[in-house]
Amino acid sequence: MVKILKEGNCVTMGFGLESADNGILKSMRKGITIEQIEKALKLFYDSGIAIQGGFIFGDIEETLETATNTINWWKEHPQYGISLNFITTYPGTGLYKYACKNGIIKDEVQFIKDGCPTINVSKMSSEERAWLAEQIVMLPQSELKKPKNIEEVKINYSNARVSFKGECLSCGSENNWNDVRFFTRNVLTCSECGRKHKIPIFDMIIEAIDASIDLLLNKHGKIAFWGINDYFSDLSKHLKEASNSNIYYVDISKMKQGSKLSGKIIC
Incomplete structure (x- = not known):
């Protein structure tokens, strides 16, 4: 099938992976194993068809151990470029019903108004979640290289x-x-x-951002970057004022809040 797809000019194949831990895959009722995932990804990678797929952390049965298993597998297979993220508790899903039943979501209407923010339904402590958030923010861009x-x-x-x-x-x-x-x-x-x-971070873009930061700091005294993901993690290393104490990092994800990026706490 892969050979036929390649000959038919298939460019990209998307995979619903979710975890590299068989226990979490079973909890999610995925019906697949990490061994099957490895076989499928290798088939497509060797064929030259691009791969899209992601791991999402935070299932009900997620622990530091299961999350670490997935992180370690990801590090051992950087060639696939699998994205990392926290799971979203969408209304109507099993996770959502669990969160409402256990008082994690207290106001269902407000939860939707807030855009279904990332919440913790896992077995991880706040310290363990903070560590995981740092991995999710910092790892993807660090493993990719520019052309x-x-x-x-x-x-x-x-x-x-x-x-x-x-x-x-x-x-x-x-x-x-x-x-x-x-x-x-x-x-x-x-x-x-x-x-x-x-995506390369071009010098002219950094220069434009630095100039804007200077103007905003002079005008307002304090500024914030909103939306802290792996791309921003890479970009922030190039900013001349990145360590300025009057610059704040802000994200709506409760799973990221409290973790650190280059020494700065994500608010």
């Missing part, structure tokens, strides 16, 4: 998009990446072999 020989960079500041050429780190093919959104968790996929790369 080589980047040229013909064109930035559209009005819609936060960039176009450029670059070579794949695996097969060396030249790729034209057009209208790529920055400030997102998107990745760049080689059109030939499916290798994933991270």
Whole structure:
């Protein structure tokens, strides 16, 4: 089937993975095992079809041990570029009913008005969740590498998009990446072999952000970055005022709140 899909110009295959721990997969009623996941991902990776998939942490049976099992598997298989995130307790799901029954969600209407924020229904302590949040925020971009020989960079500041050429780190093919959104968790996929790369952080963008930070600090005294994900984790390392005590990191996710990014507590 994979061979037929490749010959039919299939570019990307999406997988619902959720966990690399068989106990959590069973709790989620996925009906699959990590052994099946490994076989499927390898088949598609070897064929050159790009892979999309994610692990979501925080199931009812999630513990520090099960979360660590998934993190360790992820570290051992960076070539697949699997995303990391916390599970969302959507209304109507088993997790949602569990959270309401056990008083974790106290006001169902307000919960929806708040946008169904990430909450803790797992067996992890607040300290363990903080550690996990740091892994989710910091790991993905740290394992991805940017393409080589980047040229013909064109930035559209009005819609936060960039176009450029670059070579794949695996097969060396030249790729034209057009209208790529920055400030997102998107990745760049080689059109030939499916290798994933991270979006480069261009000096001119950092210079523009630094200039805006200076203006805002002078005007308001304190500023905040809202929405702390793995892309921002990578970008923040390039900001000249990143360590300024008057700059705050803010996220609506209760699972991220209290964890640290480069020494700063996420509020």
